[in-house]
Amino acid sequence: MTMPAELFPWAPGREGYYGDFGGAFVPEMLHETLAELRAAFDNARRDPAFWKSYVEVMSTYAGRPTPVTYCDNLTRRFGGARIYVKREDLNHTGAHKANNVMGQGLLVQRMGKPRVIAETGAGQHGVATATMAARLGLACTIYMGEEDIARQRPNVFWMEQLGADVVAVTDGTRTLKDAINACLRDWAESMADTHYVLGTVCGPHPFPQMVTYFQSIIGHEARTQMLDATGELPRRVYACVGGGSNASGVFAGFLDDLSVELVGVEAGGKGIDSGKHTARLAGGKGRPGVAQGYKSVFLQNEEGLMQDTYSVAAGLDYIGIGPMLADLHQRGRVRFESATDSEVVEALRLTMRSEGLIPALESAHAFVAAFREAPSLSSADAVLVNQSGRGDKDIFTVADALGDEGWKDFIRRKAASYER
Amino acid sequence: MTMPAELFPWAPGREGYYGDFGGAFVPEMLHETLAELRAAFDNARRDPAFWKSYVEVMSTYAGRPTPVTYCDNLTRRFGGARIYVKREDLNHTGAHKANNVMGQGLLVQRMGKPRVIAETGAGQHGVATATMAARLGLACTIYMGEEDIARQRPNVFWMEQLGADVVAVTDGTRTLKDAINACLRDWAESMADTHYVLGTVCGPHPFPQMVTYFQSIIGHEARTQMLDATGELPRRVYACVGGGSNASGVFAGFLDDLSVELVGVEAGGKGIDSGKHTARLAGGKGRPGVAQGYKSVFLQNEEGLMQDTYSVAAGLDYIGIGPMLADLHQRGRVRFESATDSEVVEALRLTMRSEGLIPALESAHAFVAAFREAPSLSSADAVLVNQSGRGDKDIFTVADALGDEGWKDFIRRKAASYER
Amino acid sequence: MTGARTAGLESHVRERLAKKPLLLMAHVVVGYPSLDANWAMLEAMDGAGVDLVELQLPFTEPIADGPSFVKANHDAIQAGTAWRAYFDLTARAATRFSFPILFMGYYNSVFRMGAERFCARLSEAGMSGFILADLPPEEAAELNAMARGRELDPILLMTPTNSPARLAEIGRQASGFVYCTARKGVTGRKTDLSQGVAAFLERCRTATSLPLGLGFGIKTAADVREVRGLANIAIVGTACLEVWEERGADGYRQFLKTLAAETV
Amino acid sequence: MTGARTAGLESHVRERLAKKPLLLMAHVVVGYPSLDANWAMLEAMDGAGVDLVELQLPFTEPIADGPSFVKANHDAIQAGTAWRAYFDLTARAATRFSFPILFMGYYNSVFRMGAERFCARLSEAGMSGFILADLPPEEAAELNAMARGRELDPILLMTPTNSPARLAEIGRQASGFVYCTARKGVTGRKTDLSQGVAAFLERCRTATSLPLGLGFGIKTAADVREVRGLANIAIVGTACLEVWEERGADGYRQFLKTLAAETV
Ligand SMILES: Cc1ncc(COP(=O)(O)O)c(C=O)c1O
Numbered sequence A, B: 001m002t003m004p005a006e007l008f009p010w011a012p013g014r015e016g017y018y019g020d021f022g023g024a025f026v027p028e029m030l031h032e033t034l035a036e037l038r039a040a041f042d043n044a045r046r047d048p049a050f051w052k053s054y055v056e057v058m059s060t061y062a063g064r065p066t067p068v069t070y071c072d073n074l075t076r077r078f079g080g081a082r083i084y085v086k087r088e089d090l091n092h093t094g095a096h097k098a099n100n101v102m103g104q105g106l107l108v109q110r111m112g113k114p115r116v117i118a119e120t121g122a123g124q125h126g127v128a129t130a131t132m133a134a135r136l137g138l139a140c141t142i143y144m145g146e147e148d149i150a151r152q153r154p155n156v157f158w159m160e161q162l163g164a165d166v167v168a169v170t171d172g173t174r175t176l177k178d179a180i181n182a183c184l185r186d187w188a189e190s191m192a193d194t195h196y197v198l199g200t201v202c203g204p205h206p207f208p209q210m211v212t213y214f215q216s217i218i219g220h221e222a223r224t225q226m227l228d229a230t231g232e233l234p235r236r237v238y239a240c241v242g243g244g245s246n247a248s249g250v251f252a253g254f255l256d257d258l259s260v261e262l263v264g265v266e267a268g269g270k271g272i273d274s275g276k277h278t279a280r281l282a283g284g285k286g287r288p289g290v291a292q293g294y295k296s297v298f299l300q301n302e303e304g305l306m307q308d309t310y311s312v313a314a315g316l317d318y319i320g321i322g323p324m325l326a327d328l329h330q331r332g333r334v335r336f337e338s339a340t341d342s343e344v345v346e347a348l349r350l351t352m353r354s355e356g357l358i359p360a361l362e363s364a365h366a367f368v369a370a371f372r373e374a375p376s377l378s379s380a381d382a383v384l385v386n387q388s389g390r391g392d393k394d395i396f397t398v399a400d401a402l403g404d405e406g407w408k409d410f411i412r413r414k415a416a417s418y419e420r
Numbered sequence C, D: 001m002t003g004a005r006t007a008g009l010e011s012h013v014r015e016r017l018a019k020k021p022l023l024l025m026a027h028v029v030v031g032y033p034s035l036d037a038n039w040a041m042l043e044a045m046d047g048a049g050v051d052l053v054e055l056q057l058p059f060t061e062p063i064a065d066g067p068s069f070v071k072a073n074h075d076a077i078q079a080g081t082a083w084r085a086y087f088d089l090t091a092r093a094a095t096r097f098s099f100p101i102l103f104m105g106y107y108n109s110v111f112r113m114g115a116e117r118f119c120a121r122l123s124e125a126g127m128s129g130f131i132l133a134d135l136p137p138e139e140a141a142e143l144n145a146m147a148r149g150r151e152l153d154p155i156l157l158m159t160p161t162n163s164p165a166r167l168a169e170i171g172r173q174a175s176g177f178v179y180c181t182a183r184k185g186v187t188g189r190k191t192d193l194s195q196g197v198a199a200f201l202e203r204c205r206t207a208t209s210l211p212l213g214l215g216f217g218i219k220t221a222a223d224v225r226e227v228r229g230l231a232n233i234a235i236v237g238t239a240c241l242e243v244w245e246e247r248g249a250d251g252y253r254q255f256l257k258t259l260a261a262e263t264v
């Protein structure tokens, strides 16, 4: 694969802006740190050896390239567009998060810092970062909302086993956004020897650009693979959008292909009207704002206080959205849709039974939109769904969503065996 | 990759024998079924298009080729041979089991049978088979010992979600071997429309040959990858041995390379002397015998009754061993070692912290032997460890083995939330 | 030593078939529910006029057996039933009763004992032959030759799934009689004898001139009646065990009598 | 309207510095623990002779604050502290007390209010300037110009991590005084003022001729004494809040007095 340094139509403009969005709104304390990071990243991405070393690591350690899988059973079921799936679930650690962390890890090595910190919500990015840190011999602290720690114990367990220090964040809503704040605070103190491995395409410049750069490996691979498999470009590309990193990554491969419609899918939760959702753009409920270091569209009240968000998929449950995506939305290049929890569980069920694939609950959002729209396309059209991660990490949530009795019995028995 | 039809130095002799071991000892009822399967398999493996279609499916659906990862941290720690790891954990469904099931699935399609059955112990092979059945549109019944169902609920949950019917086996020790018996019984009735997807290189001819054939993709890839990475062949190749499929698969690539020492690692459990282990060959406790359709070395008493076996790794906890491996042992081509539970937990811990890899408990047995022997080799030597699967499936077992209190609290709270 | 054995199993069967249209073979899993119960079963068989008896040596992996026998095998092993107890019982039975006794079991027991020792022990115990549920004829040549040298008959199975060629092959190697399984699957489940069994037995007849036993799923006196005219021996296994468990020793005796009544 | 504001913040600071060697700035998170408590705090400040006061508008994502202020922000929001309540309090305070009052908060509040409206409201409430913890100068040009038009001073921060060039850039844009953070990190944790603070303030002096405030981790009367001779304003934030919580209103008054005593 060629180096995408020059393939950056989305390279940010003045001060890291994408149209109206982006920038770097951080305490003055972090000013030099971000400047240092920008310089290191700019230097790295202009060095052909860097992208090569990245592709090499992703290939020998993380299992890339991930395949594109044609799903004949789903295609026949919906009777329209041919459905292809990009298999980020096959990455080491089970999600696209691996791309970003390994990329930033290589950059950390260039910068010579011995420690990394990261926020995590669902725990995926925390496990990925802890994995990278173990592999590259870095000290690692993971900030995770106390609420999320309680819900996502399996990931906490693995982070600890991988040698990371998991710190419970007891502020605010005690979820992802508060963990990001906690990281920014740690970093304001520790920047001399510490890099903050932000987990998605949000935060201050250069994070949105840098994370998109590393995640663009998804889109570049997928574009070539779709051409190989079908002889043409897909009609539409679907990706779920939490912060927006997997979407930005896969969309990056098709941004110049104006015939390809790009569809981002946000968490509709219990329905936009219920107020329990995370649909910042699709729901029309988001407002421009500045928080956690960047300007974008946030779920906030009239006075700029961030609102509680909700999704069955912990990884989508976040107030903001990557500034590049906010801009692409504003420019009409990316269409945004939402999927409710119940649609997601249905799509997950169907995908498991029809294809033997277990998408993460996050990824299943993208499937919902593809399933909704496939019937109205023709069999001459191919659509690509980005399966950002695997769902077996979600067993506690999925089993609960399905009300599985066998599972409940198992947990009860297990708990009884732990009674002293 | 070239088709390995002609690369079969281990092709069985008369009636499917490997030296003294193998054969097909089944009720007469299954005679024609096995003959049909042998014919179909022989026909398929002589058809270059078949192997091509297999490689294609493994590439576009299962994520092959899996990489070989160089582990510099482990290498430096042991200060001897350079340690490389073949990453079967990156297969779809998380283990080498995928190779076998997808291969047999393609064969089932050729035979035109609409249903598959499979035994499972740890649940890995059950999940893999259910996945294949969903993907290929086959009905699927999985037999699993009642004891194993109770221990391995997560896998049962996924099998059911994938559309499989999971049947509890209440006979005998209610574990893997009894599930195999249950499959043979189902098959004696259902053979007209059903294929038995045996999960390892055991059972009656042609299963040992056929499963080795499909799993040989590991060894063929690994040989090329090691030559690419190091310019030479590894000095030793390590694989854990339950039934023996991942070992047979990786060894297959190096069988003709007499400079490469092949090391199979059995479960030493609580120690060979404790009687709680599964070391059939390494422990010297196995005796030749005939059970479950094949002649090999089994853990049995003087009168041929099979003994209770034990391992912290459910997938290794089995009375028999593939006849090809029993023969290779007898001929001195494969050396057998064992690893105790506590060594395994230690190796797992070290591998997680040093490299960010989470081997399955089964695979961690291979790491134990490699770690034990690496210091006495020179840095000019490379050794290859087959990481047959990923360990995150083992969270309940690993957390128990480590006595993790955070995990216990989580399970107790979860159980409390299920109380009615 | 009984006359039955020295005369060879086939002659014995033919002699009895000269006197009645159908023979009855019954089955015991040795050690289950207990050796004492086994003895009571054998006495009941003798009393009812059962013609042939198979005594199963329990094995941990009984792949050809259905749930009842699987449990019986398992429990008998748990109770510690070893070779010694098995052969003590068979020897006592061969001395005490006049019906020929067959060894029934799985090949691993034979393999571990050694073919020679196995044949010797059967001989010494006064048995007439053996049925090995998982030993195909192509693996059995040496054992079978050795057995015949000791006037033990290896009883081979013919099944509805076998091709004509395979049946012919089995026919060539069989002796004593042939055990035909009335349907696919394992022991235990009921068989609908009206479904293709006659045609299957026709194919068996083409392949061998030996007497034919019919087993697998023959559970009632009515079933036995149906076997009349189809085969030469009705083989009842699981049903006996189930009756013992459900109706006790008296019911068992009674049951065997109603079965035997259909054979005269 | 107080004289302080109309005279411009810098002049006010310089005037007071003519009378005493060090000024004292204290901090309140509006709405925490309650608006009434806030009023009592302000009265205490007034009574102790505090020279400047920052009133923080609570925000959900206070990334520059340490645990105590994060909790205060959160609880104030939970209690429903909105813009209206904030400006009611500031306006009342500006009327009642003579010290200049600064807005402190995060940029999103300004962004949502709109720069124009923000400046107007500050003006109307009689405030003297503002500190925005997450607004870098390069994003602030328009807002700052608008503010200066209304005689509001944007207070910029200088930090130990800034390069000389960056300090110079901040110096060029600053007015009123400069807020120097005594160490890296966020508010709350104690600072060892003997470690490099003097050298850092030297660098700040090179970059600006404005008065220098020193904040972050100044917690005790002894700390305030150490600031004397180093900077012009000692800024005490978290410590005030913690004293209120631990020692109540009386302790708070007492505490402020001991701090103020070190500034004369
Ligand atoms: C599998 C998976 N997909 C998607 C997301 C959402 O993140 P993003 O929108 O940055 O891709 C997450 C976040 O945890 C995730 O784990």
Ligand SMILES: Cc1ncc(COP(=O)(O)O)c(C=O)c1O
Binding pocket: B095, B096, B121, B122, B123, B124, B125, B199, B200, B201, B240, B241, B242, B243, B244, B245, B246, B247, B314, B315, B316, B360, B362, B363, B388, B389, B390
């Ligand atoms: C990950 C893994 N490795 C190894 C094994 C052992 O099987 P085999 O010896 O056939 O490779 C299993 C069986 O479940 C397994 O799940």
